[in-house]
Every structure is written in structure tokens, then in C-alpha cells.
Amino acid sequence: MVVPLTPTPEPLMLGIEHFDINTFMGQTLGWLKWPTLIGLVFAAVAFVIAAYFIVQYTKGFYAGRKIPKSWKFILWGIFITAIAETGEILAFYEWPIPGFIEVNLLLVVPHALGGLLVGLGAYFLYKEVTS
Amino acid sequence: MPILEFHAINPLTYPFGPMFGMNLYVLLIHIPIVFGFGVAAYYIIKYLRKFYADRPIPEEWRLFWWAMVWGTIHELIEAPILYQWIIGQVLLIVFFIIQVVASIYLIRGSYLLAKKYIVK
Numbered sequence: 001m002v003v004p005l006t007p008t009p010e011p012l013m014l015g016i017e018h019f020d021i022n023t024f025m026g027q028t029l030g031w032l033k034w035p036t037l038i039g040l041v042f043a044a045v046a047f048v049i050a051a052y053f054i055v056q057y058t059k060g061f062y063a064g065r066k067i068p069k070s071w072k073f074i075l076w077g078i079f080i081t082a083i084a085e086t087g088e089i090l091a092f093y094e095w096p097i098p099g100f101i102e103v104n105l106l107l108v109v110p111h112a113l114g115g116l117l118v119g120l121g122a123y124f125l126y127k128e129v130t131s
Numbered sequence: 132m133p134i135l136e137f138h139a140i141n142p143l144t145y146p147f148g149p150m151f152g153m154n155l156y157v158l159l160i161h162i163p164i165v166f167g168f169g170v171a172a173y174y175i176i177k178y179l180r181k182f183y184a185d186r187p188i189p190e191e192w193r194l195f196w197w198a199m200v201w202g203t204i205h206e207l208i209e210a211p212i213l214y215q216w217i218i219g220q221v222l223l224i225v226f227f228i229i230q231v232v233a234s235i236y237l238i239r240g241s242y243l244l245a246k247k248y249i250v251k
Binding site for chain 2: 001002003004005007024025027028029030032035036038039040042043045046047049050053054056057060061063074077088092108109111112113114115116117118119121122123125126128129130
């Protein structure tokens with residue numbers, strides 16, 4: 001059964017009071033409660049760790065030289081995607097009454113921006129060896 | 132939660148019902164979400180083939196490229212979850228596996244890149 005968004009009388013800025021780790025997109029999780037939570041948290045943490053290692057890599061590889069925009073874009077893309085993955089946890093567990101901030105500012109917009117930056121960064125990386 | 136269900140949901144009428152503009156906004160913003168990592172995987176392999184030419188591609192770069200591929204799969208599966216085209220335990224198990232694999236590749240790939248050039 002599809003669980004659509006539940007309209008509220010006034011736009012809900014934060015939906016944290018609807019956060020429930022027993023449900024995912026409004027569906028009762030049952031035995032999948034912990035695997036789902038672990039998977040979502042692991043993904044968010046992985047992007048933070050990757051951002052940290054990419055900072056270390058660029059510092060070591062470029063050692064005082066100017067870091068090219070390709071790696072700056074990739075690094076920011078990975079970091080912003082970490083924010084999106086965090087927003088995803090909130091929105092999936094708050095559904096069907098998620099807050100505006102969680103859905104827009106923490107999930108949808110950072111996801112799009114993160115994807116765009118990683119894609120552009122990789123494109124610039126390729127252009128650096130071809131031009 | 133059901134084992135597996137499929138639903139034909141029109142993205143132009145979901146998730147905000149009659150608010151067409153909001154539905155279109157959510158749909159359009161999925162273009163960079165889904166294709167961003169795919170484009171990254173495409174250009175990184177092109178970069179590696181150009182840069183390393185006939186030399187073997189180092190493990191850290193191979194793993195980083197695989198992280199981009201799995202990241203793309205990760206973003207791809209989130210669209211049917213959000214749009215509820217697919218609902219069920221099977222989908223969540225697949226989602227869990229994809230998240231774990233993508234995360235391991237991402238951590239391992241970036242770790243090995245850093246390890247090779249880490250600032251002492």
C-alpha cells in the first residue's frame with residue numbers, strides 16, 4: 001500500500017516529532033528495522049570519511065601546489081552528499097509527515113548539488129589531462 | 132511491510148498531489164541526483180584510460196571508480212523508493228546491500244588514495 005504525504009494545516013518546517021525508526025516511508029519495518037538504520041547511517045558516515053580522506057589525499061598529492069578545481073568540486077560534492085544522506089535518514093523515517101527543512105534543505109537540494117559537483121569535478125579531471 | 136509490491140505512480144501527481152509545480156520540481160531535481168555520480172563514473176574511467184594509457188590502473192583508482200559506479204546504483208534505487216514505484220522487504224534488503232557495498236568502496240578507495248600521498 002502506497003503511503004502518500006499527509007497534508008498538514010500549516011506548512012511544517014521541522015518534522016522531527018514524526019521521526020520513528022520503526023517505519024520507513026510510512027511502512028512498518030519489523031525485522032528490517034536495524035539493517036535499514038545501519039545501512040542508512042553507514043552510507044552517511046562513509047561520505048564524511050571519504051571527504052576526510054580526499055582532503056588528506058589532495059594535501060599530500062598537491063603538497064603546497066594549488067589544488068585544481070576538479071578535486072575541489074569532487075570534495076565538495078562528496079561532503080554535500082554526506083549532508084543529503086543525513087537528510088535522507090530524517091525524511092525516510094518522518095514520512096508521511098516530513099518537515100520542509102529535512103526534505104528540501106537536507107535531502108533534495110544537497111543531493112542534487114552533491115551529484116552535480118561530483119559529476120562536474122570528474123569532468124574537469126578528464127579535461128585536465130586532455131587539454 | 133509487504134514482501135514486494137509495484138505501483139504505477141505518476142511523478143507529475145506525486146508527492147505533492149495537485150501541486151503540479153512542486154511535483155515537477157522534485158522530478159527535475161532528480162536529474163542531477165541520478166546522473167551526477169553516473170557522469171562522474173563515466174569521466175573518471177575516461178580520465179584513467181587517458182592518464183595511465185597502457186600502464187595498469189592502480190588499485191586505489193580502480194576502487195574509487197567502483198565507488199562512483201556503486202554510488203550511481205545507490206542513487207538510482209532511491210528514485211523508486213521515493214516515488215514508491217516499488218515497496219517491500221525485498222527492495223529494502225537490496226537497498227541495504229547496495230548502501231553497504233557502495234560505502235565500503237567509497238571508504239576503501241578514498242583511504243587508499245590518501246594512504247599513498249598522506250601528509251606525514
